[in-house]
Amino acid sequence: MSGVRKVASAVALLAIVAALSLGAAAGGMGPFFDGIRSLGAFYLSTAPPQIAELVLGPSYRGLSSYSPEVVTSIVWDYRGLDTYFETAVFFLAIIGAVAIYRGIEEPVLRRPASGLSPIVRAVTKFLIPINIAVAASIALHGHLTPGGGFQAGAALAVAPIIVIVVFSRRYLLERGVTKLKALFFRSAGLIGIALVVLIPVIWSVISGEWAWVMQNQWKPGAEAFSYPAYLGGALISGSIWFLNLFEFLAVSFGFTILFLLISIDEDTVRSCMIRGGEECDRY
Amino acid sequence: MIDIEVFIKTFIVLALFGTAGVGLYGVVAKPHATKKIISLTILGDTVNALAILLGYRYPGGIPPVYTGQPPNEFVGRAVDPLPQALVLTAIVIGMAVNLLIIYIALQTYRLYGTLDTRLIKKLRG
């Protein structure tokens, strides 16, 4: 790169930073470090059922999502449609990746999967169930503690990538975690999300009462329908619990597909390292 | 006399802006696609951190999870949950989109044997 271009790039970089700083200094980002925006205050005071019902009065019950975890309430109730279409973006990204890799054949392998040293392999075997337990706990407590379907899915996606690194891709495929099965479970999760979103509408068509898409608790104007906030005495926050569970399935198996497709068989790598060849340049 | 609190706040914000600038510079100026992708992740993560910072409250700053304290104290001290909710989805979507870009880059490399955009530009067919 020539000297003039270097100077121009540096000046441009400084100008960007200065412009952003100027915007912030002029108050373009609202209160910084101090106070809370009114929308945030509204979410904080309505999402937890105790505050909404006891402090603001029973008429605010319809605005509550019955979850003490305000972030999850926003993700799956107040701004639920937003998240719904984010999930659609996620779905399309994975479909795009799968489409790029369509028709690439599985190479026939000559050796069994081996992987890293026995010490690493034996310890990893014990980490897998613990990983699944932690991810499931994050998903199923998403309406009570920080966490939820997205975070839990990302946590569970650690398991396949550890297995790929420590054992090999072939090991994962031999244990039955194939692209087809992962696609099946991911589709099941996405269909579950769509069903939970559409059940109020289906119910509305059947009963003749008014209900909104993605309704959790009853809303003013649609009082007849609400998901159960408590199940057997345990707080499940209505639809939030189901949406977390299905999003957990969709995200974790979506990432599993991506990791399966992006990794290269150790057998291919080994033969390329030993013999080399024309087709190995692509790896 | 310098107010140490103002200094730290300004420093954090300027550091984030600087990092965002570095990410943007990498995306525009670096010719190699791998470096472009790395710059894009830096840019995205910095913007996410900035969004989280927008919701932070300096005196107080407890997590937005209701654990049974008095309601006025909770609403008065908890950080803004809305940026956190938006960033949460942005991170997952960002990761999926990054993976898609990496897939395209990998496929480009397998087809053309290079990821240098200056060389790819000259290729035919």
Place this chain on the structure above:
Amino acid sequence: MNPAKALGPAILTFIAYIVFSGSVSGYDLITGAAIAVITGILVSDFLVTDTRKSLDIRRLGWLIAYAFYYLTIAELKSHLSFAPKVLSGRIRPGVVEVRTHLKTEYGMVTLANSITNTPGTATVDIDPEKQVLYVHWLWVESEDREGVREKIAKPFETFIKHIFEGGEQA
């Protein structure tokens, strides 16, 4: 699939779930049990080789005894002997070959990790077929086969033999 085979991993999963959740309400117990059953069935095939052995309660007693011995006596002895050497800087390092009588993979891995975790010794590699561990030793005291095994592996082998291999002959 064998329900008894899945019990061991299911218990492990259930404990991890409850510990991570940090509460024991009815909701946690029910969801934890459901997750434990699913996970146990999924991972049992590659985690468990011998169903009867995986449910033997005596091994748990040996495990607790081993943990107690290891964390108090073995660690203390090793620290006391190696702290002066590290501080004075006079070391005689070398990699030695340790022959072990353990046969199972889990047993050998436990032995290797136990050796690594005590100061002064670190397992570099293990060879399950030859039953050999290659250990980097900060102070090579002896070079003959029995002496090395006596110094490095013997204190742990008795316990590990009981935990993983029924303890017929240490």
